[in-house]
Amino acid sequence: AQSVTQLDSQVPVFEEAPVELRCNYSSSVSVYLFWYVQYPNQGLQLLLKYLSGSTLVKGINGFEAEFNKSQTSFHLRKPSVHISDTAEYFCAVSGITGGGNKLTFGTGTQLKVEL
Amino acid sequence: EAGVVQSPRYKIIEKKQPVAFWCNPISGHNTLYWYRQNLGQGPELLIRYENEEAVDDSQLPKDRFSAERLKGVDSTLKIQPAELGDSAVYLCASSVGMADEQFFGPGTRLTVL
Numbered sequence: 001a002q003s004v005t006q007l008d009s010q011v012p013v014f015e016e017a018p019v020e021l022r023c024n025y026s027s028s029v030s031v032y033l034f035w036y037v038q039y040p041n042q043g044l045q046l047l048l049k050y051l052s053g054s055t056l057v058k059g060i061n062g063f064e065a066e067f068n069k070s071q072t073s074f075h076l077r078k079p080s081v082h083i084s085d086t087a088e089y090f091c092a093v094s095g096i097t098g099g100g101n102k103l104t105f106g107t108g109t110q111l112k113v114e115l
Numbered sequence: 116e117a118g119v120v121q122s123p124r125y126k127i128i129e130k131k132q133p134v135a136f137w138c139n140p141i142s143g144h145n146t147l148y149w150y151r152q153n154l155g156q157g158p159e160l161l162i163r164y165e166n167e168e169a170v171d172d173s174q175l176p177k178d179r180f181s182a183e184r185l186k187g188v189d190s191t192l193k194i195q196p197a198e199l200g201d202s203a204v205y206l207c208a209s210s211v212g213m214a215d216e217q218f219f220g221p222g223t224r225l226t227v228l
Contacts, residue, residue, distance in 0.1 A: 004157075036219075043119070043206060043219035044158070090157050102171065103217065105157025 002027035002093045004106035012112045015083055021076040021109045023065075023091030033074040034092040034103065035065055044090065050074065061085065086113045117141065119220035121207050127226045133195035136223045140189070140209030147184055148217060149192050150206040158206050164190065165213060194225075202227045 005024045013019045025031065032051050036044040048059025055067040065076045074091060091106040120139040128134050140147050145166050150158035161180070163171040166187035175182065179198070184190040194201055204224050208217040 009155075041124075041221065041224075043208075043221045045219070046216055049216070092157070102160060102163070103158075105159070107155065107157055 002029075002031060002095050002104050004091050004093050004104055006091055006106035006109050008109050009107070010110045010112065012114060013081055015113050015115055016080050018079050019077065019081050019085075019111065021089050021091075021111065023074045023076065023106060025072050025074065025091070025093045027072075027093060027095055029095045032094040033065075033067060034094070035059065035063070035074070035076050036090045036092060036105075037061075038088040038090065038108075040087075047076070047089075081111070081113050083113050083115065085111060087111060119207055119209055119218055121205075121220040121223055123223055124221060125224050125226075127228065128197055130199055130227050131196040133193065134197050134225060135191055135193045136205050136207075136225075138190045138192070138207030138220060140207070141218055144209035144211055144218070145187070146210045146213050146215070147190050148208040148210075149182060149190070150208065152204040152206055152222070154203070161192070163213075170213075197225075197227045199227050201225060 003026050034049045035047040037047050038044050047063050048057045050057045050067045058064045063078050088108045088110050090108045092103045094103050122137050147164040149161040152158040162175045162182050164184045167184050182192045204222040206222045207220045210217045
């Protein structure tokens, strides 16, 4: 079984400032890691994913995340946020067990970008 | 390319009433998922289909919830009878196969009064 912890429920930040959204996971098997974004009244959209290879993963909208196996973390970063980045961000993990892509989500972090 | 379509987008019902949600996945996607997202939480998987077969329904409350995916394309999730605690957003997602990226629909927001 796996679990995901997103310690920050809300992160306020000024426009053009950098931001980091934290995600830690636990799993007894190797994992795939994902970040999704959810805009109000919309479904989830995949930002980026780590499957294997380079631990620094670049995604859409200028976001990137770094997989740190020793710290079991997959923090999301953006060097300069825009007002349009205001949304809910979910970290998710999928255990590599041959049972398919069964996602376990964290509780989400609300990113609020202010002028 | 059309995305995952869900209807209705919003539904308000009295407790003990039945309700149904419909999902049409992206064309060619064999795997279909139903998730429930409670307020302030991440989505939780209810059931996963591979074509018309339910391959993981361990989290589906089978006393009141049922789902079907006839012909392996669109799917219906039903609750009968609904309880106050069923108020949530019900998300449908699809993927080409079980190990592929999941694409989510906009969800159905259910309010049980």
